[in-house]
Amino acid sequence: MKNKIFLFIIILFFIFCFIIFYKGLNNSNIYIPKLNNKKDLPIFIARDFYLETEVNSEKIFLDNNFYILNIWASWCVPCRKEHPILMELSRNKSIKLIGLNYRDNLNNAKKFIDELGNPYSQILIDEEGTLAVEFGAYGVPETFIIDKNKKIIKKFIGPLNQKLLKEIKLFLK
Amino acid sequence: MYGKKVKLRFLFLTLILVSVILSVFLILQSLKENVIYFQSPSEIKILVEIDKKKIRVGGMVKDQSITINTNEVNFIITDFKNEINVTYSGAVPNLFAEGKGVVAEGFLKDRNYFLATKILAKHDENYMPPEVKEAIGDK
Amino acid sequence: MANQIGYYSLILGLALSFILSAVSIKDFYNNNQGINQKVLSLSFLQFFFVIISFLSLILSFVNSDFSNETVFNNSHTTKPLFYKISGTWGNHEGSLLLWLLVLTLFIFLFLIKSNEQPKKYRILTLLFQQVIIIGFFLFLLKTSNPFNYLFPIPKEGLGLNPILQDPALAIHPPILYLGYVGSSIIFSASLSAVTQNYVSKEWAQHIKKWILISWIFLTLGIMLGSIWAYYELGWGGFWFWDPVENVSLMPWLTLTALLHCVLVLERRVALTSWIIILSIATFILSMCGTFLVRSGILNSVHTFANDPERGIFILIFLFVLIFLSLGIFFLFHKENNKNLDKIFWLSKEASILINNWFLMYFLSVVLIGTTYPIFLDVISAQKISVGPPFYHKLIVPFLIPFLVFMSLGPKLNWIKSKVENKFSLIIFFIISIFLSFFILRKLTPGVLFNTVLISPAFYLFFITAKDLFIKKFKNLPQSIAHFSFSMLLLSILFNSILSLEIITNIKVGEKYNFDKGQIFFQKLEKNKNSNYNSVIGHFKINNNKGKIIYLKPELRIYNQPVTITSEADIKTTLLADTFLVMNLVKGKEYFNIRYQVKPFMIWIWISVLLLSLGGLMSLLKKKYEK
Secondary structure, eight states, X not given: OHHHHHXXXXXXXXXXXXXXXXXXXXXXXXXOOOOSSOEEOOOOEEXXXXXXXXXXXXXXXXXXXXXEEEEEOTTOHHHHHHHHHHHHHHTXXXXXXXEEEESOOHHHHHHHHHHXXXXXXXXXXXXXXXXXXXXXXXXXXXXXXXXXXXXXXXXXXXXXXXXXXXXXXXXHO | OOOHHHHHHHHHHHHHHHHHHHHHHHHHHHHHHHEEEEEOHHHHHTOSSOOOSOEEEEEEEOTTOOEEOSSOEEEEEEOSSOEEEEEXXXXXXXXXXXXXEEEEEEEEEETTEEXXXXXXXXXXXXXXXXXXXXXXXXX | OHHHHHHHHHHHHHHHHHHHHHHHHHHHTSOOSSOOHHHHHHHXXXXXXXXXXXXXXXXXXXXXXXXXXXXXXXXXXXXOHHHHHHHTTSSHHHHHHHHHHHHHHHHHHHXXXXXXXXXXXXXXXXXXXXXXXHHHHHHHHHHOOTTOBOSSOOSSOOOOOGXXXXXXXXXXXXXXXXXXXXXXXXXXXXXXXXXXXXXXXXXXXXXXXXXXXXXXXXXXXXXXXXXXXXXXXXXXXXXXXXXXXXXXXXXHHHHHHHHHHHHHHHHSSOOHHHHHHHHHHHHHHHHHHHHHHHHOOSOOTTOOOOOHHHHHHHHXXXXXXXXXXXXXXXXXXXXXXXXXXXXXSSSHHHHHHHHHHHHHHHHHHHHXXXXXXXXXXXXXXXXXXEXXXXXXXXXXXXXXXXXXXXXXXGGSOSSSOOOOOHHHHHHHHHHHXXXXXXXXXXXXXXXXXXXXHHHHHHHHHHHHHHHHHTTTSXXXXXHHHHHHHHHHHXXXXXXXXXXXXXXXXXXXXXXXXXXXXXXXXXXXXXXEOSSEEEEEEEEEEEETTSOEEEEOOEXXXXXXXXXXXXXXXXXXXXXXXXXXXXXXXXXXXXXXEEEEEEETHHHHHHHHHHHHHHHHHHHHOSSOOO
């Protein structure tokens, strides 16, 4: 009898531990900061990936369109994984995808695009990683949504996945 | 009359029980005293009173904010809503830089001034401590 | 090619687990003497397949075969061969494969080394072990397959984090895993002994060997980890109470307790429930450590990349094992307490119980300190961390009685004894108090507390030294182990009391004066190496006694992946280490330097080595001498 109560208490204790650990695990890794005040798009000059010419940021975000800016690099593994999702996004005509190639070797980056396809309407080079900082990025990959008023309205840290893709699509409607 | 055996066993069990209770009490007590809470600059701004306990502050090192001299490093931690000035004299990790996430441990002097005793290093450049993520976002 | 071979041998290994279980269950009900030869060969075959799989992963690493995702993520063509090989287990997938390899190796060794044991006990141990092995196979294949195929094949890999490119860290995981996995054998064996009602003197003699093996490896593994932290991290310490370190310390504490308890069981059937609980706890804590480190639930400096799916898998597996062992323990275990009453308060048994009490107390401190932040975060969403002061405050005061008991305990006889040589024991005690008082008065201001702390350490040191040198080889392993433990504590204590640390920001050409000397930053030298560029600082340090030391700490900028690491320059002598590390503050001309003088550092490593030597000798000794 005494033993049974004891056993019962122990089992309860371990179940409690299990629940705690389980919940602790579910704190998700992908993190979406809520930007309270919409941030202005920084003004910058960057080099184009293919033309190797300098472009002004105002010319890039010229159209009256939603833009998605994606920071990527060929050495970044999660980028490889999120690439198909970007490809899917690029089929959507109402938005334009801009790639920001972050601290990368140009040859590797070109191979990466050749291998996996090019979802971007334009790619910019950020060799030193300074542009990414201006956008307030923490690392690669990172994705920003820019609205028609040229404000950053949302950002995603870490690779995009199917769930976030749906969210983005919903957002664009 | 209880036998000697029973008495001994009883003694043994109480001894164990008492020592377990004592040690649990001791651990919890000093846990209370030695726990270091984590706060973001915005949380500090709305503090009612300044505690003398050690805390951790996390956020980003503000651009152009690091100044350095022989004795100390000064910089500003921001969560993009509020800022706090930090003075630190101690070893700086390699990944400490402007525009990067940082966790500083130390004492709060007032709502705008933090005296750090330690800056925590992380191995991975792209790694962001969860506390910092939370401090910058979600609030 | 190697990829496919590796993958399919893993699947074959898993299939063998099921076949092996079926065959051994059949053999269990067979009335033959001894285990069926088939079981042995199947167990060997399983080990064989896992080793094939492991070798093919090594081969992929050596050949830099980037069609393998694990290789792509963790290797690079310019990396030296040594680190290509050690890179195999320097990542999550490879280290799990290594874990599996050791699991299958150990159970095979167990089967061939346990011939004199009852057959049913051996088969049951094998079955419990297979439960663990199957769990790991599934975990590996489902969530962390080391042989994922990448297409198109990348030309170049991402490289191993440079901070992990260190010789101590290259052998640290295998050694540590040998310790962890050794405890899995103890776990299975004790569960099987419970079901067979075989917790006896013979069992104690046989399981003691396994306890010693995993204890030795765990001790060495922890030491290697802390050597790495000292030389590579450049934080100027060797133990930071980081969760990952705590997690390896916890099974060590239970294992040490178990090691002492088994000595009692070897004499007489007592403490059986306690021994079983300890055996289960040791392995559960090792698994719990794996969970905490691999799932990313803990916020630590060295967690692996986190993936919640992995975490959930290990978590469920961990609790399956917990409930399995709980069930078996409560169903089968018959308490055997009649001997407990006969424990006389002045006997070796009693002193071992006291030792256990202290070890369990230390364990709960570490356990609570490590897991409390997780609990609090989930329950109240508060982020906290528990720092070193917590551990120091709770552990250090208890070291004092612990050390005194440790000095006196081994003097007692089994069953019942009187204290002999009271006079010399007291004399030694007085000598140690005076000695530590006078040493400390010369060296530091905080005399009183430190005297109280150091005198028991000296006391233990003298008493064990006396045993070691005067009593000559009577129970040598124990004397060596206790002696080196006292050495370890003395060096740690003096190290922490007498350390000198100077942290400052300095420019090239500047001098910095402190009360015991001067640091002069002479010049900066730049070098190019194959996979990194380095900046070397030349420092000249004068101390007041006129001694000049030149130190050249280095900053390395690795290109794949781009990482900056600081290489501390450490000059080691028998008395003290001088340690200098510099860090770059980005974009500024100042360098942040940390200069440290750490007394007796080398003795910490030496005494841990001696400690494991004590364990090794006890393992090799044929029979316990009375």
